[in-house]
Amino acid sequence: MLRRLTLTAVASFAALSAAAPAATAVTPLLPLPPLPVLQGDWTGGQDTRKTRLTVTVSESGNRTADGTFELECDPAGGTHPTAQRACDLLAAAAESGANPFVPTDRNAMCTQQAGGPAAARVQGTWQGQNVDARFSRANGCEISRWNNLVPVLPSAR
Known part of the structure; x- marks a missing residue:
């Protein structure tokens, strides 16, 4: 039984291997039509430079500042x-070329x-850049990094 299956598989492979070059030799290559995804406004009408952030804060010492907030x-x-003050800060950072979400250098x-x-x-x-940044107040560098992002982050006590 195993011998028969093996022989059938080898014969099928040989037949397909011989047929493939013949099929491509007969059929001329045709150019593919343009993909609709790549035409026109592929961003779906959304501004890729727009800011949309989810800010989650805990244990800031300010109960009204703790929680999850959406910022656009x-x-x-x-x-x-x-929101307006936070957006103003982020716009100023963008104009100066600074990225406020860069983590502290490990060697600092x-x-x-x-x-x-x-x-x-x-x-x-x-x-237009993906952001996934974590903040704490564990040392002087992290405290400074947090303070530089107020009012996106709340003033911690």
């Missing part, structure tokens, strides 16, 4: 409590001071 810019909106010399248990995560899109 151009125009400013969403559930973020200070940071003061060993505790800024509290506050933590935040920012996810979404800023200036």
Whole structure:
């Protein structure tokens, strides 16, 4: 039984191998039609430079600032409590060429001071770039990084 299956598989493979070159030799190659996905407005009408972020904050010391907020810019909106001010800060960072979401360099010399248990995560899109940044107040560098992003992040106590 196994011998018969093996012989059938080998014969089928040989027949297909011989038929494939003959089929391509007879059929001329035709150009493919353009793909509709690549024509026209492939962004779906959305501005790829628009800012849409989800900001999640915990243990900031300010109960009204803790939670998850949506931030949209151009125009400013969403559930973020200070959307216009936050968008203004992000626009100023973009104009200066600074990316406020870059993590602290691993080799940075940071003061060993505790800024509290506050933590935040920012996810979404800023200036057409994907963002997934985490913030804390674990040392001097992280405290400075957090403070530079206020009012996107709340002032922590």
